[in-house]
Amino acid sequence: MLINRLSGAFIVSLGLLLYFIVIPAHTEIVDYGWMRPQSIPNACAILLVFLGIVQTAIPTGATSVGFSEFLRVSMFALVTICALWAMANFGFLAVTPLFVGALMLLVGEQRIGWLLGGVIVLPLAIWLTVVPLLERTLP
Incomplete structure:
Protein backbone atom coordinates (compact mmCIF):
# COMPACT_ATOMS: atom_id res chain seq x y z
CA MET A 1 0.00 0.00 0.00
CA LEU A 2 2.83 2.41 0.81
CA ILE A 3 4.41 2.00 -2.64
CA ASN A 4 1.02 2.70 -4.23
CA ARG A 5 0.60 5.88 -2.20
CA LEU A 6 4.17 6.99 -2.91
CA SER A 7 3.79 6.41 -6.63
CA GLY A 8 0.50 8.35 -6.60
CA ALA A 9 2.15 11.25 -4.76
CA PHE A 10 5.03 11.18 -7.26
CA ILE A 11 2.57 11.36 -10.17
CA VAL A 12 0.75 14.30 -8.52
CA SER A 13 4.10 16.07 -8.09
CA LEU A 14 5.05 15.36 -11.68
CA GLY A 15 1.72 16.66 -12.98
CA LEU A 16 2.03 19.86 -10.96
CA LEU A 17 5.63 20.35 -12.10
CA LEU A 18 4.56 19.91 -15.71
CA TYR A 19 1.55 22.22 -15.43
CA PHE A 20 3.19 25.10 -13.57
CA ILE A 21 6.84 24.99 -14.69
CA VAL A 22 7.71 22.76 -17.64
CA ILE A 23 4.78 23.46 -19.99
CA PRO A 24 4.79 27.26 -19.58
CA ALA A 25 8.58 27.35 -20.02
CA HIS A 26 8.62 25.18 -23.14
CA THR A 27 5.57 26.18 -25.15
CA GLU A 28 5.46 29.17 -27.41
CA ILE A 29 2.69 31.75 -27.25
CA VAL A 30 0.97 32.07 -30.63
CA ASP A 31 -2.06 33.92 -31.94
CA TYR A 32 -2.82 31.66 -34.89
CA GLY A 33 -4.22 28.16 -35.31
CA TRP A 34 -7.34 26.63 -33.85
CA MET A 35 -5.60 25.00 -30.89
CA ARG A 36 -3.08 26.59 -28.54
CA PRO A 37 0.23 24.73 -28.12
CA GLN A 38 -0.28 24.22 -24.38
CA SER A 39 -3.83 22.81 -24.61
CA ILE A 40 -3.05 19.09 -24.89
CA PRO A 41 -0.02 19.13 -22.56
CA ASN A 42 -2.06 21.00 -19.91
CA ALA A 43 -4.91 18.50 -20.23
CA CYS A 44 -2.46 15.62 -19.78
CA ALA A 45 -0.87 17.29 -16.74
CA ILE A 46 -4.29 17.84 -15.15
CA LEU A 47 -5.17 14.20 -15.81
CA LEU A 48 -1.90 13.10 -14.18
CA VAL A 49 -2.70 15.17 -11.08
CA PHE A 50 -6.25 13.80 -10.87
CA LEU A 51 -5.23 10.17 -11.35
CA GLY A 52 -2.30 10.57 -8.93
CA ILE A 53 -4.70 11.89 -6.29
CA VAL A 54 -6.98 8.90 -6.88
CA GLN A 55 -4.00 6.51 -6.57
CA THR A 56 -2.85 8.21 -3.37
CA ALA A 57 -6.28 8.33 -1.78
CA ILE A 58 -7.51 4.87 -2.82
CA PRO A 59 -4.56 2.52 -3.29
CA THR A 60 -5.57 -0.97 -4.34
CA GLY A 61 -3.73 -4.26 -4.30
CA ALA A 62 -0.33 -5.22 -3.03
CA THR A 63 2.73 -4.10 -4.94
CA SER A 64 6.23 -5.48 -4.93
Missing part, protein backbone atom coordinates in the same frame (compact mmCIF):
# COMPACT_ATOMS: atom_id res chain seq x y z
CA VAL A 65 9.11 -4.40 -7.12
CA GLY A 66 11.78 -6.93 -8.03
CA PHE A 67 15.28 -6.13 -9.22
CA SER A 68 14.57 -7.24 -12.80
CA GLU A 69 11.54 -4.94 -13.00
CA PHE A 70 13.59 -2.07 -11.57
CA LEU A 71 16.30 -2.75 -14.16
CA ARG A 72 13.78 -2.72 -17.03
CA VAL A 73 12.26 0.56 -15.83
CA SER A 74 15.74 2.06 -15.53
CA MET A 75 16.60 0.93 -19.08
CA PHE A 76 13.32 2.38 -20.33
CA ALA A 77 14.14 5.72 -18.69
CA LEU A 78 17.69 5.69 -20.09
CA VAL A 79 16.48 4.96 -23.64
CA THR A 80 13.89 7.74 -23.29
CA ILE A 81 16.49 10.27 -22.13
CA CYS A 82 18.80 9.28 -25.00
CA ALA A 83 15.90 9.65 -27.44
CA LEU A 84 15.12 13.16 -26.19
CA TRP A 85 18.76 14.16 -26.58
CA ALA A 86 18.97 12.62 -30.05
CA MET A 87 15.74 14.31 -31.19
CA ALA A 88 17.06 17.68 -30.11
CA ASN A 89 20.25 17.11 -32.11
CA PHE A 90 19.13 15.11 -35.15
CA GLY A 91 15.39 15.76 -35.53
CA PHE A 92 12.13 14.00 -34.79
CA LEU A 93 11.71 11.95 -37.97
CA ALA A 94 15.33 10.78 -38.03
CA VAL A 95 15.36 9.52 -34.44
CA THR A 96 11.84 8.53 -33.43
CA PRO A 97 11.49 5.26 -35.40
CA LEU A 98 14.71 3.86 -33.95
CA PHE A 99 13.89 4.69 -30.36
CA VAL A 100 10.24 3.64 -30.60
CA GLY A 101 11.44 0.30 -31.93
CA ALA A 102 13.97 -0.01 -29.11
CA LEU A 103 11.35 0.78 -26.46
CA MET A 104 8.86 -1.64 -27.98
CA LEU A 105 11.45 -4.42 -27.98
CA LEU A 106 12.47 -3.50 -24.43
CA VAL A 107 8.91 -3.97 -23.15
CA GLY A 108 8.74 -7.33 -24.92
CA GLU A 109 6.66 -6.61 -28.03
CA GLN A 110 7.33 -9.30 -30.66
CA ARG A 111 4.39 -9.05 -33.05
CA ILE A 112 5.68 -7.71 -36.37
CA GLY A 113 2.49 -5.78 -37.15
CA TRP A 114 2.65 -3.84 -33.90
CA LEU A 115 6.37 -3.23 -34.30
CA LEU A 116 5.92 -1.87 -37.83
CA GLY A 117 2.97 0.23 -36.69
CA GLY A 118 4.99 1.69 -33.84
CA VAL A 119 8.11 2.29 -35.90
CA ILE A 120 6.51 3.61 -39.10
CA VAL A 121 2.86 4.57 -38.62
CA LEU A 122 3.04 6.22 -35.18
CA PRO A 123 5.92 8.67 -35.87
CA LEU A 124 4.44 9.53 -39.26
CA ALA A 125 0.98 10.12 -37.76
CA ILE A 126 2.46 12.36 -35.05
CA TRP A 127 4.44 14.33 -37.62
CA LEU A 128 1.42 14.71 -39.94
CA THR A 129 -0.74 15.87 -37.03
CA VAL A 130 1.72 18.35 -35.55
CA VAL A 131 3.46 19.87 -38.57
CA PRO A 132 0.90 20.21 -41.40
CA LEU A 133 -2.35 20.08 -39.40
CA LEU A 134 -1.48 22.09 -36.27
CA GLU A 135 1.18 24.15 -38.08
CA ARG A 136 3.75 23.60 -35.32
CA THR A 137 7.37 22.52 -35.55
CA LEU A 138 8.99 19.41 -34.18
CA PRO A 139 12.67 19.19 -33.29
Whole structure:
Protein backbone atom coordinates (compact mmCIF):
# COMPACT_ATOMS: atom_id res chain seq x y z
CA MET A 1 0.00 0.00 0.00
CA LEU A 2 2.83 2.41 0.81
CA ILE A 3 4.41 2.00 -2.64
CA ASN A 4 1.02 2.70 -4.23
CA ARG A 5 0.60 5.88 -2.20
CA LEU A 6 4.17 6.99 -2.91
CA SER A 7 3.79 6.41 -6.63
CA GLY A 8 0.50 8.35 -6.60
CA ALA A 9 2.15 11.25 -4.76
CA PHE A 10 5.03 11.18 -7.26
CA ILE A 11 2.57 11.36 -10.17
CA VAL A 12 0.75 14.30 -8.52
CA SER A 13 4.10 16.07 -8.09
CA LEU A 14 5.05 15.36 -11.68
CA GLY A 15 1.72 16.66 -12.98
CA LEU A 16 2.03 19.86 -10.96
CA LEU A 17 5.63 20.35 -12.10
CA LEU A 18 4.56 19.91 -15.71
CA TYR A 19 1.55 22.22 -15.43
CA PHE A 20 3.19 25.10 -13.57
CA ILE A 21 6.84 24.99 -14.69
CA VAL A 22 7.71 22.76 -17.64
CA ILE A 23 4.78 23.46 -19.99
CA PRO A 24 4.79 27.26 -19.58
CA ALA A 25 8.58 27.35 -20.02
CA HIS A 26 8.62 25.18 -23.14
CA THR A 27 5.57 26.18 -25.15
CA GLU A 28 5.46 29.17 -27.41
CA ILE A 29 2.69 31.75 -27.25
CA VAL A 30 0.97 32.07 -30.63
CA ASP A 31 -2.06 33.92 -31.94
CA TYR A 32 -2.82 31.66 -34.89
CA GLY A 33 -4.22 28.16 -35.31
CA TRP A 34 -7.34 26.63 -33.85
CA MET A 35 -5.60 25.00 -30.89
CA ARG A 36 -3.08 26.59 -28.54
CA PRO A 37 0.23 24.73 -28.12
CA GLN A 38 -0.28 24.22 -24.38
CA SER A 39 -3.83 22.81 -24.61
CA ILE A 40 -3.05 19.09 -24.89
CA PRO A 41 -0.02 19.13 -22.56
CA ASN A 42 -2.06 21.00 -19.91
CA ALA A 43 -4.91 18.50 -20.23
CA CYS A 44 -2.46 15.62 -19.78
CA ALA A 45 -0.87 17.29 -16.74
CA ILE A 46 -4.29 17.84 -15.15
CA LEU A 47 -5.17 14.20 -15.81
CA LEU A 48 -1.90 13.10 -14.18
CA VAL A 49 -2.70 15.17 -11.08
CA PHE A 50 -6.25 13.80 -10.87
CA LEU A 51 -5.23 10.17 -11.35
CA GLY A 52 -2.30 10.57 -8.93
CA ILE A 53 -4.70 11.89 -6.29
CA VAL A 54 -6.98 8.90 -6.88
CA GLN A 55 -4.00 6.51 -6.57
CA THR A 56 -2.85 8.21 -3.37
CA ALA A 57 -6.28 8.33 -1.78
CA ILE A 58 -7.51 4.87 -2.82
CA PRO A 59 -4.56 2.52 -3.29
CA THR A 60 -5.57 -0.97 -4.34
CA GLY A 61 -3.73 -4.26 -4.30
CA ALA A 62 -0.33 -5.22 -3.03
CA THR A 63 2.73 -4.10 -4.94
CA SER A 64 6.23 -5.48 -4.93
CA VAL A 65 9.11 -4.40 -7.12
CA GLY A 66 11.78 -6.93 -8.03
CA PHE A 67 15.28 -6.13 -9.22
CA SER A 68 14.57 -7.24 -12.80
CA GLU A 69 11.54 -4.94 -13.00
CA PHE A 70 13.59 -2.07 -11.57
CA LEU A 71 16.30 -2.75 -14.16
CA ARG A 72 13.78 -2.72 -17.03
CA VAL A 73 12.26 0.56 -15.83
CA SER A 74 15.74 2.06 -15.53
CA MET A 75 16.60 0.93 -19.08
CA PHE A 76 13.32 2.38 -20.33
CA ALA A 77 14.14 5.72 -18.69
CA LEU A 78 17.69 5.69 -20.09
CA VAL A 79 16.48 4.96 -23.64
CA THR A 80 13.89 7.74 -23.29
CA ILE A 81 16.49 10.27 -22.13
CA CYS A 82 18.80 9.28 -25.00
CA ALA A 83 15.90 9.65 -27.44
CA LEU A 84 15.12 13.16 -26.19
CA TRP A 85 18.76 14.16 -26.58
CA ALA A 86 18.97 12.62 -30.05
CA MET A 87 15.74 14.31 -31.19
CA ALA A 88 17.06 17.68 -30.11
CA ASN A 89 20.25 17.11 -32.11
CA PHE A 90 19.13 15.11 -35.15
CA GLY A 91 15.39 15.76 -35.53
CA PHE A 92 12.13 14.00 -34.79
CA LEU A 93 11.71 11.95 -37.97
CA ALA A 94 15.33 10.78 -38.03
CA VAL A 95 15.36 9.52 -34.44
CA THR A 96 11.84 8.53 -33.43
CA PRO A 97 11.49 5.26 -35.40
CA LEU A 98 14.71 3.86 -33.95
CA PHE A 99 13.89 4.69 -30.36
CA VAL A 100 10.24 3.64 -30.60
CA GLY A 101 11.44 0.30 -31.93
CA ALA A 102 13.97 -0.01 -29.11
CA LEU A 103 11.35 0.78 -26.46
CA MET A 104 8.86 -1.64 -27.98
CA LEU A 105 11.45 -4.42 -27.98
CA LEU A 106 12.47 -3.50 -24.43
CA VAL A 107 8.91 -3.97 -23.15
CA GLY A 108 8.74 -7.33 -24.92
CA GLU A 109 6.66 -6.61 -28.03
CA GLN A 110 7.33 -9.30 -30.66
CA ARG A 111 4.39 -9.05 -33.05
CA ILE A 112 5.68 -7.71 -36.37
CA GLY A 113 2.49 -5.78 -37.15
CA TRP A 114 2.65 -3.84 -33.90
CA LEU A 115 6.37 -3.23 -34.30
CA LEU A 116 5.92 -1.87 -37.83
CA GLY A 117 2.97 0.23 -36.69
CA GLY A 118 4.99 1.69 -33.84
CA VAL A 119 8.11 2.29 -35.90
CA ILE A 120 6.51 3.61 -39.10
CA VAL A 121 2.86 4.57 -38.62
CA LEU A 122 3.04 6.22 -35.18
CA PRO A 123 5.92 8.67 -35.87
CA LEU A 124 4.44 9.53 -39.26
CA ALA A 125 0.98 10.12 -37.76
CA ILE A 126 2.46 12.36 -35.05
CA TRP A 127 4.44 14.33 -37.62
CA LEU A 128 1.42 14.71 -39.94
CA THR A 129 -0.74 15.87 -37.03
CA VAL A 130 1.72 18.35 -35.55
CA VAL A 131 3.46 19.87 -38.57
CA PRO A 132 0.90 20.21 -41.40
CA LEU A 133 -2.35 20.08 -39.40
CA LEU A 134 -1.48 22.09 -36.27
CA GLU A 135 1.18 24.15 -38.08
CA ARG A 136 3.75 23.60 -35.32
CA THR A 137 7.37 22.52 -35.55
CA LEU A 138 8.99 19.41 -34.18
CA PRO A 139 12.67 19.19 -33.29
